[in-house]
Amino acid sequence: MIKIKQALFLIFGITSFIIFYIGILNYITTEDKNIGMVILVFSAIVSSGTFFATFYISNNLTKPIELLARRMSEFSKYNSIRKNGLDDKGIQELYSLNKNFKEMTRKVGDALEKEKQLNQELKEIDSKKTEFMSMISHELKTPLMPIKGYVQLLQKQEMMGQLNEKQLDAINEISISAKKLEKLIQDVLMAQKIDLGKLSVEKDIIESKILVENAYKAFVPACEENGVKLMMSVTASDKVYSDSDRIAEVFSNLICNALAFLPEKDATLEIGTKDNSNFVTFYVKDNGVGMSDDQQQNIFKKFYQVDTSSKRKKEGSGLGLAICEGIVKALGGKMWVQSKLGKGTTFYFDLPKAKIPIQQFRSVKAKNSRN
Amino acid sequence: MFTKSKTEPAKPLEVLIIDDNEQITKMISSFLDMSNHECTVVNDGKEGLELIKTNQFDSIILDLAMPEFDGYEILNTLSKEDPDQLSKVIILTASSIPIETVKKFKELGISSCLQKPVDIDQLLSKITSVAE
Ligand SMILES: Nc1ncnc2c1ncn2[C@@H]1O[C@H](COP(=O)(O)OP(=O)(O)OP(=O)(O)O)[C@@H](O)[C@H]1O
Numbered sequence: 001m002i003k004i005k006q007a008l009f010l011i012f013g014i015t016s017f018i019i020f021y022i023g024i025l026n027y028i029t030t031e032d033k034n035i036g037m038v039i040l041v042f043s044a045i046v047s048s049g050t051f052f053a054t055f056y057i058s059n060n061l062t063k064p065i066e067l068l069a070r071r072m073s074e075f076s077k078y079n080s081i082r083k084n085g086l087d088d089k090g091i092q093e094l095y096s097l098n099k100n101f102k103e104m105t106r107k108v109g110d111a112l113e114k115e116k117q118l119n120q121e122l123k124e125i126d127s128k129k130t131e132f133m134s135m136i137s138h139e140l141k142t143p144l145m146p147i148k149g150y151v152q153l154l155q156k157q158e159m160m161g162q163l164n165e166k167q168l169d170a171i172n173e174i175s176i177s178a179k180k181l182e183k184l185i186q187d188v189l190m191a192q193k194i195d196l197g198k199l200s201v202e203k204d205i206i207e208s209k210i211l212v213e214n215a216y217k218a219f220v221p222a223c224e225e226n227g228v229k230l231m232m233s234v235t236a237s238d239k240v241y242s243d244s245d246r247i248a249e250v251f252s253n254l255i256c257n258a259l260a261f262l263p264e265k266d267a268t269l270e271i272g273t274k275d276n277s278n279f280v281t282f283y284v285k286d287n288g289v290g291m292s293d294d295q296q297q298n299i300f301k302k303f304y305q306v307d308t309s310s311k312r313k314k315e316g317s318g319l320g321l322a323i324c325e326g327i328v329k330a331l332g333g334k335m336w337v338q339s340k341l342g343k344g345t346t347f348y349f350d351l352p353k354a355k356i357p358i359q360q361f362r363s364v365k366a367k368n369s370r371n
Numbered sequence: 372m373f374t375k376s377k378t379e380p381a382k383p384l385e386v387l388i389i390d391d392n393e394q395i396t397k398m399i400s401s402f403l404d405m406s407n408h409e410c411t412v413v414n415d416g417k418e419g420l421e422l423i424k425t426n427q428f429d430s431i432i433l434d435l436a437m438p439e440f441d442g443y444e445i446l447n448t449l450s451k452e453d454p455d456q457l458s459k460v461i462i463l464t465a466s467s468i469p470i471e472t473v474k475k476f477k478e479l480g481i482s483s484c485l486q487k488p489v490d491i492d493q494l495l496s497k498i499t500s501v502a503e
């Protein structure tokens with residue numbers, strides 16, 4: 001690429017040469033040597049003037065432009081101009097252009113610095129929040145330990161002595177409340193972890209069929225007890241790369257929800273998988289009360305519950321689905337719902353299929369990069 | 372001192388409980404007493420470490436967060452001075468432990484990491500399993 005300076009020298013050089021050349025030609029060809037001499041001298045003056053003008057313009061035009069270019073590249077690299085003290089020279093317009101640019105970089109630099117500080121502060125607040133949550137978690141769970149322990153002990157009548165019916169009833173009530181409290185604390189902490197992106201997952205290659213079977217086995221007794229027909233339908237046999245404990249949590253949340261909204265009569269519940277190109281789709285389908293489109297919009301939000309007024313047989317905090325969605329997202333999948341009022345509800349979630357396990361992939365990559 | 376019921380394990384175990392929370396140590400120790408095991412309780416990390424060094428326990432229930440000398444420091448010292456003891460340790464904590472830390476515990480030979488509030492039957496089965 002040609003530089004302005006080179007272009008200037010080329011143009012003005014040739015121009016001055018041509019002027020001087022015309023002067024000489026004129027001198028040789030003209031009869032009146034006196035006039036020829038005058039023209040020659042004049043052309044020499046003009047051409048050397050042109051030449052000096054070239055120097056002058058190159059200094060005052062190209063140098064400030066070069067300086068501006070250098071400042072721009074410096075600024076884009078370091079967010080500030082290093083040699084800020086360098087003198088600005090050159091023609092008026094370029095001089096003020098440079099000066100204004102310098103002023104602008106100073107302001108932008110200050111703003112960037114402020115943003116950096118703000119980010120730092122936000123990070124500190126975030127870590128304080130995490131610290132606070134783990135402190136709260138600790139302080140809430142600790143007193144629950146003796147409560148839960150003594151309730152269990154009192155229920156072991158061979159150890160603590162026989163209780164009469166009223167005492168037994170009382171202790172059972174305490175036990176139920178303590179369990180609810182424990183679940184609430186766990187759910188709040190879980191939702192917090194998901195919000196902070198701190199949910200840890202332990203992935204492994206698992207057969208999708210086994211995940212469904214585990215959920216099925218876990219809920220056979222509860223379904224029998226409630227007169228619910230539980231079915232299993234596994235069409236995908238693919239393996240997923242996922243966390244079986246977390247998936248069990250998701251299934252448990254979805255099935256508990258479904259159980260709470262099933263009809264008294266002919267209640268059916270189906271869990272299973274469907275094949276999908278890169279994912280295995282899991283689902284939990286019920287023929288319960290269903291939800292309107294409006295309600296479906298909100299159910300994944302924290303603490304949201306559809307108010308089914310007096311018919312509501314379920315209590316809870318409205319965290320279950322938010323947690324489910326958080327888990328599925330952390331496992332690289334997504335979750336959605338299909339439902340119609342009075343017709344039933346199906347919850348779906350996708351989990352990525354296992355191709356090559358990540359570790360193997362990493363070690364292959366590491367080997368390749370070493371060779 | 373105690374009349375053994377038939378369902379209890381034949382051999383009473385020596386269990387050390389290290390936890391700064393007195394209500395928790397009291398509850399666990401009375402449960403273990405009733406289950407015919409021998410319990411030693413300390414509410415201070417430093418004392419706990421001394422007891423581990425000077426006695427033979429079948430099982431050690433260890434809290435992690437304690438003022439001054441905490442569970443991590445006990446684990447650190449044991450891993451340097453007496454790593455065989457680590458297989459007897461059952462961690463019982465109210466803090467959530469990241470997976471990486473659980474893995475590190477496993478590498479040290481600690482197989483049990485329980486969350487408060489623990490189910491006491493689950494605690495007892497861990498105690499008997501690490502004592503074997
Ligand atoms: N299978 C279902 N059929 C009908 N409504 C449902 C179903 N599953 C969830 N819902 C609605 O979505 C709401 C939110 O569910 P979510 O699991 O988040 O909270 P919850 O079950 O009320 O409480 P928690 O799960 O925290 O104990 C429920 O309160 C209910 O109104």
Ligand SMILES: [Mg+2]
Pocket residue numbers: 253256257316319320321
């Ligand atoms: Mg729920």
